[in-house]
Amino acid sequence: MSEKHEKQGGETSKTLTLKNKPQANRTADGEKRKRAGARARQVARREWDKDSTPATPARPGTTDQGKRRAGRTHTEANEQAARAHPRAAKASARQARSTEAPSRQAPGGPSHAEGARQRRRAEPSGRAGAAAPRQNDEIVTREVERGGHAIKISRRDTDRQRRRGTATRRSEIHVLFASCPHGLEDALAAELQALGFEDAETSRAGCRFHTNWTGVLRANLYSRLATRILVQVAHGPIRTEDDIFALALDTPWEQWFGPEHTLRVDTSAIRSPMQSLQYCNLRTKDGICDRLREREGARPDIDTVRPDARVHLFLDESTATLYLDSSGESLFKRGWRLDKGEAPLRENLAAGLLALSGWDPARPLMDPFCGSGTILIEAAWIALGVPAGIWRPFGFERLRNHDARHWRDLKDEARSHIATRLETPLMGYDLDPRAVDAAKANLERAWLTPDTIRFETGDARSVVPDTELPGWVVSNPPYGERLPEDTSLWADWSSNLKQHYSGWRINVISSDLDLPKLLRLKPLRRWPLHNGALDCRLFSFDMVQAGYRQR
Ligand SMILES: C[S@@+](CC[C@H](N)C(=O)[O-])C[C@H]1O[C@@H](n2cnc3c(N)ncnc32)[C@H](O)[C@@H]1O
Incomplete structure (x- = not known):
């Protein structure tokens, strides 16, 4: 504890x-799970x-008041x-x-705790003094x-x-x-x-x-x-x-x-x-x-x-x-992520970045530091209208009186609105080929066809968009402890953006509050956000070709 x-x-x-720990991944981390099970x-x-002793002791010092x-x-x-x-x-x-x-306490009457005890004594309980079953x-x-x-x-x-x-x-x-x-x-x-x-x-x-x-x-x-x-x-x-x-x-x-x-x-x-x-x-x-x-x-x-x-x-x-x-496991667990890559974003935070960035699902989207692909997979589900919880189990399904038929009807209705084709170009790049493999595996588990998102090995400092329309970059580059020692990354990425992303809106989450300075860009907006325990900002920059104010 x-x-x-x-x-x-x-x-x-x-x-x-x-x-003490988040639930171990059942398939990938069997050993840890066994230990967690033993502990449970x-x-x-x-x-x-402890509870075999019938009475729950009152804690000393409890006042009637x-x-x-x-x-x-x-x-x-x-x-x-x-x-x-x-x-x-x-x-x-x-x-x-x-x-x-059963009843609300009048002022001056027995205390809430005592009242509850009295009521329970008066009520038929499941064991001693249970009322005789009625017909039906x-x-x-x-x-x-x-x-x-x-x-x-x-x-x-x-x-x-x-x-x-x-x-x-x-x-x-x-x-x-x-x-x-x-x-x-x-x-x-x-x-x-x-x-x-x-x-x-x-x-x-x-x-x-x-x-x-x-x-x-x-x-x-x-x-x-x-x-x-x-x-x-x-x-x-x-x-x-x-x-x-x-x-x-x-x-x-x-x-x-x-x-x-x-x-x-x-x-x-x-x-x-x-x-x-x-x-x-x-x-x-x-x-x-x-x-x-x-x-x-x-x-x-x-x-x-x-x-x-x-x-x-x-x-x-x-x-x-x-x-x-009512949820059971946290809702950011959509059920498709097994390959996590390095420092993955939680799925609901990724969806939050897309919402705050104002991304229009009809426009291109790129994540040049895509890792295991969370932002782009969330984006594909948004663009196709796939409900976030369609493939996962929920806590309410295990509770009493769960109406499985009603739940099935709600899911069938939701499925009937999922689009089958995605026209929007979605592109992800990462320097690490293992991250790209993880992203592709996640894409498949998210029931998306390989052509839904283009995941490729690439360097953010040199990848250029090949879309007719300008779009959005929404990205979670390395920061905090994961920041590479190569400090030229931001200056080089910034020159690439300025040269090839004219008309694009760039949205970057980082715990480094000096990021705009490092990119030499003036943010349109900065949203305070928490990525786990990290105090972060989502910075939003508009890339305009001429007259863009540089520091
Ligand atoms: C914080 S992680 C991204 C995690 C991702 N949002 C996810 O949910 O899995 C940052 C990623 O940037 C990648 N990276 C670092 N430098 C890069 C560069 N110059 N170009 C492209 N990717 C780079 C790392 O390999 C890492 O996968």
Whole structure:
């Protein structure tokens, strides 16, 4: 487990993850994956042993006042959000009615945590005191492996739940947060609005919007810029870690997943006064597991590598928000990249560069430092109208009540709009022939024919465009630690651009803020962007033949 502290825009944000490393590539890195799997089993085993003791201990020092502060449920948060978005207000209220915790706490009554415990004692649980099955109820029994043994898990699946599962989920309006790399927020808001999510508005490293479940699926399928589509399931004020536990305990997770699923919880925070994000993460997981164990007789296993369900806890100065991750693996993983080359760009950042550059898909595009071809492959998919998520699996497919037929219909509809021919010239060059091979292999895996993009070995300092119309250069040359020692690269590339790229728009991402000086070009615009942890700029230059201002 690790806590990461990142400095962003003068503020410190912390991210906690139970996973130390990104998931290992399953085919190319089998050995690492085996180790990751072993570690996941170890963690799961520890979790299981720990949770065999029934009671979750309260943390010393928890005040009643703190517990009371947690009394605002996800329902109230939804109502607040609905007020901010009048168009969605009616539907949000509907969602609130259907997902609200049993009762809201009157001032002076028992605390949120205590209230939740009382309610659970009064409610029929999955184990002791379970209400007798009614007609048409179905006892769904599954065998699940726990600590080396197979155990049976039973869940009463009522008629009402089954009907509600598919029908209500589609009509409920959810509060969504689409995360994205820092700097792409405006571009993401524009993309979401163009996809029909009209109320999309920018937030820190992402956008908020409201939509129904079909919209959640569409956002996952079509967004090229989002990293994850998170469904807000609870929000409330908190003062202590016990309030986080109570919030998690009061959230109807059983609508989405149960003991038959594996779970992973991630925590991130901005300006949170909490001492340990790791402990907050643990309390969230405890709240989720206690609820499911009481209702369904068992709890989900923890799997940090390939979980079925992912929950994100976000903390700020005084509130906690719980999100169900509908995406699963990050959305920049489109499913085509195996060959990474050197310092590859994430696919959603590549799509973001194209969006910010204003590239017109009917005009030529060149990447003279193409590496494994990310920018050009994203461009080909944009020009052909291939939805970003068409070839990949999503987290929502593994959740309860997934309507596979509806999802298939949405994908069929999306496929019917893909163009079969690409007229736009797309060209990529790299000095390293291995990078060019990687780009060609990626092109094939992206279901594109070899003639879609021309990938060739070439030197940016000498390659010249052979298109009738001027176009766009969008590129991610070496920078930071990867900058070649040969400092003449920028001067030589710049002379090539000035000589042969008249009328072209040159867009370059770099962490070197002096790049315009090195190229002796005055940027039209510079967009602040994050490439992973690197603080970068996308510089945009217009190449005009005469009278171009040189420094
Ligand atoms: C940061 S990487 C590009 C990564 C790429 N965007 C991707 O997603 O895979 C920079 C690339 O520039 C290439 N390169 C360095 N000097 C070059 C030059 N003079 N001409 C062409 N390519 C060059 C390197 O071989 C490397 O593949």
